[in-house]
Amino acid sequence: MKSGQILILVLLIVVVALAVGLSVASRNIVNLRTSTQTKESQRAFGAAEGGVEDVLSKLSTISNDIKLGTSASGCTVVGDTASCNVPVSDINAAVKVKGSKVYESKVELGEVGQIDLSSGVSAGAQIQVEWAKGSAENPADGPASVEMTEVFVTAPYSQLRWFIQGKAGPNRDETLGSSPAVSTCTSTSGYQKCVVITLNAVGAPVMLRIKPYWISTTVKVSGVGFDLPVQTYDISSSASSSVGVTRAVQVKRTALPMMPAVFDYAMFSEDNILK
Numbered sequence: 163m164k165s166g167q168i169l170i171l172v173l174l175i176v177v178v179a180l181a182v183g184l185s186v187a188s189r190n191i192v193n194l195r196t197s198t199q200t201k202e203s204q205r206a207f208g209a210a211e212g213g214v215e216d217v218l219s220k221l222s223t224i225s226n227d228i229k230l231g232t233s234a235s236g237c238t239v240v241g242d243t244a245s246c247n248v249p250v251s252d253i254n255a256a257v258k259v260k261g262s263k264v265y266e267s268k269v270e271l272g273e274v275g276q277i278d279l280s281s282g283v284s285a286g287a288q289i290q291v292e293w294a295k296g297s298a299e300n301p302a303d304g305p306a307s308v309e310m311t312e313v314f315v316t317a318p319y320s321q322l323r324w325f326i327q328g329k330a331g332p333n334r335d336e337t338l339g340s341s342p343a344v345s346t347c348t349s350t351s352g353y354q355k356c357v358v359i360t361l362n363a364v365g366a367p368v369m370l371r372i373k374p375y376w377i378s379t380t381v382k383v384s385g386v387g388f389d390l391p392v393q394t395y396d397i398s399s400s401a402s403s404s405v406g407v408t409r410a411v412q413v414k415r416t417a418l419p420m421m422p423a424v425f426d427y428a429m430f431s432e433d434n435i436l437k
Contacts, residue, residue, distance in 0.1 A: 228244055291381065
């Protein structure tokens, strides 16, 4: 009888010890797996970031490839998209660069949206400008007003400036008024405001700069009856580690470097600029 009780007690101790051991082992395996996945995730993410950095360093060459259909950058170009294979350490990042011929971006207060007109845009062409997207950008006192500046080439360089009221009101002192060279149009995709501007008939257009007033606003710019040059590049990069962990990075870059708002006033000043 006593030997039978001792046997049962021993079996219980063995079962408990085995359960504790399996629990510890299982927890260690989970921790090891989590640690491995975290490490591999960081490696994959680092490779994806490295692919983006590599592409950004040669974006001018890639953009020229997209424009001409060439492959000087080492990327494969199909239409407006370049596909690049970038080795980062022992991982390859698959990077796609897609060019868009429609400018669409949110412009914050104090900043300027800049549209490239330097290629394939003739004097007298018409540009459709939309802004104030959705109800969030159309508050009770009206959507943003915008100032549009066309920079064009004559002898010497020159510019034209339009000022379009978002909404007239007692709290908005807008003394510049609007230009008769602007006509209204039908907006798309939830935009509240839409105008068509006719570019200066004399000289070659270089760029269009759009500055919001009162509130920030999303701006969309497209050619009327023609395609603008590529305005923005959507860059997506993905990389997979040896154990199958995949991470991706996406960035958006404008075709033209953004110059500050003071450019419109300092660049064309006839007097010396004093600091």
